[in-house]
Amino acid sequence: xxxxxxxxxxxxxxxxxxxxxxxxxxxxxxxxxxxxxxxxxxxxxxxxxxxxxxxxxxxxxxxxxxxxxxxxxxxxxxxxxxxxxxxxxxxxxxxxxxxxxxxxxxxxxxxxxxxxxxxxxxxxxxxxxxxxxxxxxxxxxxxxxxxxxxxxxxxxxxxxxxxxxxxxxxxxxxxxxxxxxxxxxxxxxxxxxxxxxxxxxxxxxxxxxxxxxxxxxxxxxxxxxxxxxxxxxxxxxxxxxxxxxxxxxxxxxxxxxxxxxxxxxxxxxxxxxxxxxxxxxxxxxxxxxxxxxxxxxxxxxxxxxxxxxxxxxxxxxxxxxxxxxxxxxxxxxxxxxxxxxxxx
Numbered sequence: 091x092x093x094x095x096x097x098x099x100x101x102x103x104x105x106x107x108x109x110x111x112x113x114x115x116x117x118x119x120x121x122x123x124x125x126x127x128x129x130x131x132x133x134x135x136x137x138x139x140x141x142x143x144x145x146x147x148x149x150x151x152x153x154x155x156x157x158x159x160x161x162x163x164x165x166x167x168x169x170x171x172x173x174x175x176x177x178x179x180x181x182x183x184x185x186x187x188x189x190x191x192x193x194x195x196x197x198x199x200x201x202x203x204x205x206x207x208x209x210x211x212x213x214x215x216x217x218x219x220x221x222x223x224x225x226x227x228x229x230x231x232x233x234x235x236x237x238x239x240x241x242x243x244x245x246x247x248x249x250x251x252x253x254x255x256x257x258x259x260x261x262x263x264x265x266x267x268x269x270x271x272x273x274x275x276x277x278x279x280x281x282x283x284x285x286x287x288x289x290x291x292x293x294x295x296x297x298x299x300x301x302x303x304x305x306x307x308x309x310x311x312x313x314x315x316x317x318x319x320x321x322x323x324x325x326x327x328x329x330x331x332x333x334x335x336x337x338x339x340x341x342x343x344x345x346x347x348x349x350x351x352x353x354x355x356x357x358x359x360x361x362x363x364x365x366x367x368x369x370x371x372x373x374x375x376x377x378x379x380x381x382x383x384x385x386x387x388x389x390x391x392x393x394x395x396x397x398x399x400x401x402x403x404x405x406x407x408x409x410x411x412x413x414x415x416x417x418x419x420x421x422x423x424x425x426x427x428x429x430x431x432x433x434x
Contacts, residue, residue, distance in 0.1 A: 219312075
């Protein structure tokens with residue numbers, strides 16, 4: 091691009107991730123020349139603030155990207171599939187937060203702490219991985235580099251914000267209903283192919299996204315396929331169980347990993363503590379470990395409960411927590427944009 095300032099578009103500007111992206115662009119002092127905020131027709135006309143300037147949100151369309159250098163998409167997969175190619179046609183680099191292009195062989199799937207070298211291989215579109223995948227692979231990267239990884243078993247405990255504002259409101263409403271002795275009436279969760287809904291308040295729902303023919307959900311299969319693509323290693327055995335819990339912000343994960351080589355536990359902790367974007371919180375004597383409430387609003391991935399597996403000398407157990415709207419979406423995308431800008 092050979093530019094020092096960039097015309098940036100945010101698609102899905104009024105959504106939860108879009109608002110986080112706008113906030114990060116301002117907080118990080120991203121070199122924005124002109125910021126264009128785009129949304130659906132329903133949200134067009136909303137006025138948002140950026141660096142003291144009021145910007146009116148416009149309806150996104152095929153011709154919204156003329157003159158745009160970087161377009162950050164977070165408005166749903168169908169919107170990305172429709173509009174990202176038009177943004178590329180206008181000369182923009184697209185950073186997409188949806189599932190639309192993650193497994194497209196022409197679109198790099200990038201977590202900057204893991205595979206930033208893939209950014210240069212884009213053909214106009216760079217994909218942001220699933221929020222649960224991002225925090226896991228960021229934490230496992232130093233272990234993969236030092237010891238190799240043969241197997242990953244992950245169970246996630248995912249915040250309702252991952253299903254959108256309506257899911258947050260449903261959890262809060264149901265909590266009030268239950269505490270008042272009334273029936274909780276589910277309308278939103280789980281999001282799937284059937285009309286059946288379950289109570290999320292004071293509950294755990296072992297389904298995120300639609301079930302696939304193999305008995306796993308789409309969310310679980312995303313973690314399987316995306317992990318392999320990000321590491322560039324099809325031989326890693328990955329299995330996932332994804333669960334929705336009544337937490338507003340912050341996904342938590344219990345991860346069991348089998349390393350290919352022997353390791354020393356203290357060395358593993360030192361590797362994690364010294365890795366970019368990772369904060370080690372691991373002091374059992376002080377009951378110090380990562381919590382969703384502590385990770386909310388922060389951009390790092392937090393790792394704790396690091397311990398050797400009792401049945402496998404090369405097995406390792408970790409507890410990984412991160413803000414799903416920040417590192418799991420907005421911050422990962424802005425990180426990619428910063429790398430693009432630095433190399434322009």
